[in-house]
Amino acid sequence: MADVKALVAKMTLEEKAAMCSGADFWHTEAVERLGIPASMVSDGPHGLRKQDLKADHLGVNESIKAVCFPAGCATAASFNRELITRMGEALGEECQAEGVSVILGPAVNIKRSPLCGRNFEYYSEDPYVAGEIAAAHICGVQSKNVGTSIKHFLANNQETRRMSSTSEAEERTLREIYMPAFETAVKKAKPWTVMCSYNKINGIYAAENRKYLTDVLRGEWGFDGYVMSDWGAVNKRVEDLKAGLDLEMPSSGGINDRLIVEAVKNGTLLEEVVDQAVERILNIVYRFEENRDKTAVFDRDVHDVLARKVAEESIVLLKNEGVLPLMKSEKVAFIGKYAEAPRYQGGGSSHINSSKITSALSMATGNANVSYAKGFEDDKDVINEALMEEAVTAAKQADVAVIFAGLPDAFESEGFDREHMRMPECQNVLIHEIAKVQPNTVVVLHNGSPVEMPWEKEVKGILEAYLGGQAVGAAEYDILFGKVNPSAKLAETFPLKLEDNPSYLDFAREEDKVVYREGIFVGYRYYDKKKMNVLFPFGHGLSYTEFSYSNLELGAEKIKDTGKLTVRVDVTNSGAVQGKEVVQLYVADRESTPARPVKELKGFEKLELAPGETKTVTFELDKRAFAYYDESLKDWYVESGDFDILIGASSRDIRLKKSVQVESTVRLPKTYTLDSTLGDLQADERAYGYVKKYVDAYYESMLGDNTGDAGAEAISRQMQEAMAKYMPLRGLLSFADIVSLSELESVLRQINQ
Numbered sequence: 001m002a003d004v005k006a007l008v009a010k011m012t013l014e015e016k017a018a019m020c021s022g023a024d025f026w027h028t029e030a031v032e033r034l035g036i037p038a039s040m041v042s043d044g045p046h047g048l049r050k051q052d053l054k055a056d057h058l059g060v061n062e063s064i065k066a067v068c069f070p071a072g073c074a075t076a077a078s079f080n081r082e083l084i085t086r087m088g089e090a091l092g093e094e095c096q097a098e099g100v101s102v103i104l105g106p107a108v109n110i111k112r113s114p115l116c117g118r119n120f121e122y123y124s125e126d127p128y129v130a131g132e133i134a135a136a137h138i139c140g141v142q143s144k145n146v147g148t149s150i151k152h153f154l155a156n157n158q159e160t161r162r163m164s165s166t167s168e169a170e171e172r173t174l175r176e177i178y179m180p181a182f183e184t185a186v187k188k189a190k191p192w193t194v195m196c197s198y199n200k201i202n203g204i205y206a207a208e209n210r211k212y213l214t215d216v217l218r219g220e221w222g223f224d225g226y227v228m229s230d231w232g233a234v235n236k237r238v239e240d241l242k243a244g245l246d247l248e249m250p251s252s253g254g255i256n257d258r259l260i261v262e263a264v265k266n267g268t269l270l271e272e273v274v275d276q277a278v279e280r281i282l283n284i285v286y287r288f289e290e291n292r293d294k295t296a297v298f299d300r301d302v303h304d305v306l307a308r309k310v311a312e313e314s315i316v317l318l319k320n321e322g323v324l325p326l327m328k329s330e331k332v333a334f335i336g337k338y339a340e341a342p343r344y345q346g347g348g349s350s351h352i353n354s355s356k357i358t359s360a361l362s363m364a365t366g367n368a369n370v371s372y373a374k375g376f377e378d379d380k381d382v383i384n385e386a387l388m389e390e391a392v393t394a395a396k397q398a399d400v401a402v403i404f405a406g407l408p409d410a411f412e413s414e415g416f417d418r419e420h421m422r423m424p425e426c427q428n429v430l431i432h433e434i435a436k437v438q439p440n441t442v443v444v445l446h447n448g449s450p451v452e453m454p455w456e457k458e459v460k461g462i463l464e465a466y467l468g469g470q471a472v473g474a475a476e477y478d479i480l481f482g483k484v485n486p487s488a489k490l491a492e493t494f495p496l497k498l499e500d501n502p503s504y505l506d507f508a509r510e511e512d513k514v515v516y517r518e519g520i521f522v523g524y525r526y527y528d529k530k531k532m533n534v535l536f537p538f539g540h541g542l543s544y545t546e547f548s549y550s551n552l553e554l555g556a557e558k559i560k561d562t563g564k565l566t567v568r569v570d571v572t573n574s575g576a577v578q579g580k581e582v583v584q585l586y587v588a589d590r591e592s593t594p595a596r597p598v599k600e601l602k603g604f605e606k607l608e609l610a611p612g613e614t615k616t617v618t619f620e621l622d623k624r625a626f627a628y629y630d631e632s633l634k635d636w637y638v639e640s641g642d643f644d645i646l647i648g649a650s651s652r653d654i655r656l657k658k659s660v661q662v663e664s665t666v667r668l669p670k671t672y673t674l675d676s677t678l679g680d681l682q683a684d685e686r687a688y689g690y691v692k693k694y695v696d697a698y699y700e701s702m703l704g705d706n707t708g709d710a711g712a713e714a715i716s717r718q719m720q721e722a723m724a725k726y727m728p729l730r731g732l733l734s735f736a737d738i739v740s741l742s743e744l745e746s747v748l749r750q751i752n753q
C-alpha cells in the first residue's frame, strides 16, 4: 500500500490545492513527479456512464456502451437485497473493465413529493427501504474494489432551484426521514465516497455544512472516505474545505486552487486541513489503483440477463381481476408505443448508452396471437385519431388488450420537477376508449414515479414496470404470460390525487425557501395518520399465488431499550404456483408524547416459496426500531410503553399483530422553571414529590369551602384539576397564599439538581 502520508508530505502546497478539485470533468489530478495517478469517476447509479470524449453532467454527449439496469424507483420495489448486491457487483465489474474508480450513486434522497423530477433515480418515501437497498448496492459494487458515492447528501428532494434553495426542516425530521438512508448505508456498507448536494440545509449550503459533513457523517457515523461535491455545488471553496468537503468536482479551472493556496499563506486556512483532504482523496485513489484488476473485461450479454432478472423482480402487479397471466392461446392486442420502444430510463446524468434494448413486442416475435397497434405518439400530447382508431379496432378483435403506456421523457427528468401527476391526456383517452370496447384490458406503466389513474376502475389489470432498464420488455412479457410470477412491492404510496400529498402546499415553488412543514409525516406516515384512502398503498404488490401468515412469535413480552427483540413468523404459499413474497414488519408506538406515525417499516424479507411450502422469517429489532429522535436529548429515545409489532403483506394489509413492552433506560434531560406546568411536574413522579404538598394545599384552598352537594363538588374538582394541569408553577403564587417565591425557587433548584 502506498504510503499516502509520506506522499502528502512531499507535495507542494500548490499540488495539494490542485488535488482538492478535479483535473477535468471526470478525473482527479495526477502528480507525475511523484507518480500519483489520476483516477476516474463516472455516473451511475444504475449503469456506467463513462464518457471518453466530450464530457457533460446532463447525459447529453455520448458515453460508452454499457448495460442499463432498472433505475432506483424499480430496484427498491424488488425489496431484494441479495439481487441488488448482484447488480452492484455487475456495475463494479464494468467499472473495473473500464478503469473507473468510483461509480456515482446510489441516489437515496427521500421521495417527499411524487413530483420530484429525479424520483426515478431515488428509492423510496421510506428511509428504511432506501437505506437497506442502498447498502446492498454499495456492498455489491465495492466487493469488486470499485468505490461508490452515495448521493445527494442532504435533503435534496426537488429539482426546482436545486442549486439555490434551502431545505428547511427540523432536526427530528432530518434525523428520522432524510438522513437514515445515508446513515444505514455508511454504517453497514462503508461507501468509499459521499456526494454532497447542491441545496442548502436550514440556510447553510450542503457543501459548507460542517455539522452534516463532518460532525454527523464522520463523527457520529464513522465515514472514512472522501466527500466530493455534486458537479458545481461548491460555493465558497475555503469554507467548504474547512467544513469537510474534500474534493470539488469538476475542475474549477484553477480558480479555487489559488484561493486555497492564498488562504493557507495568509493564515485563514490551516495547511493540515488541506493535507487531510488530500490524504482522504489519495487513500481512495490508491485503494482502487492497488486493487485494479487489469485483466477485467465485462460481458454485456451476461449483464443483460441480470438486468432482466432485476426487472422481473421490480415490476409491481398493482391490480389483477383474473385477467393475468395471459394464455398463449388468447388473442392479445399489444397497444401503445412503449410496447415497441419501452421507456426504460430517465433523462440527465444517469442516462446510459444501453448495449441493447428489449421490447415486449420483440419478445412476441413468433407468437401469431399477438397483434400490435401503436396507439399514441409521445413527443406531443395530442390524440392521433388514426392511431387511436387502429388501436380500438385491434382491441376489439382480440381477447385481451395490453396497453403499454406511461410518462414520456419530457414529463420527468433530472433538472426539473413535474407540474402535475397526470399522464399525457392522449394516453388517458386511449385507455378509456380501449376499455370501452375490450373488457379484458391491462395497462403496463412506464414511469419513474406515481401517476393518477382516472381509468383505474375501467381496466382489469395494471402492471407498474417503472423505468425498468434495457431488458424491461423481456421481463414484462414473461410476467404477462406467467413465465415469471411478479413479486415486487411499491416502495412508495400512489395517492389518489396530487393534492393529497403532504408536501403539496410547499413543494417546488419559485422561491428558495422550501419549508418541510409536514415534518416526519412523509408518504404513508401521513396517509395513515390522516386515515386517507390512497390509490395503491406503500408495500402493495400482487402475485399469481397467495400467501398466508401464521404463528407470529415475539422473543419476549418485555424488553429494555438496550436489548433486542426477536420476531418470528411463518409464511406459506397457499396458492398453486411458485412465488416470492415480501414480508413486511412495521412497529407502532401505541401511545406517545410527541406526534409519531401510526406505524413505521422496520424490517422486510423476501422469500421464495413453492406451492404448499412454509418458511419461517426471523427479524431482530433493536432500540432504533422503537425510538424517535429527541431534540432535547440530541439522540434516539424510546418512550417506555407498549409497541405493536405488525406483520403485513403491505402497509394496508396487516395480517398479524402482537405487542411488546419496551422500557427506557434513559431519562430525558428536563429542567423545570417557574413556567413549567403543574401537569408536567405531575407526570414526572420524582419532580412532583417536591411540589405535591403545595399543589394539594392549592386544591384545598380552592375547593375547601365547596361543601355543597356531592355533584357540584365533583364537577368543581374536575374543573379545578383540569385548570391546574396547565397552570404554571408560578400560578401558585398568584392564586393562593401557600408558598413564597423564594421557597418555590429553592424547590426548583432541588428538582433540577
Ligand code: BGC
Residues within 6 Å of the ligand: 043, 056, 057, 058, 104, 151, 230, 231, 349
Ligand atoms: C448530478 C449528479 C451527477 C453529477 C455528475 C449532477 O448534476 O446531480 O447526480 O452525479 O451531475 O454528472
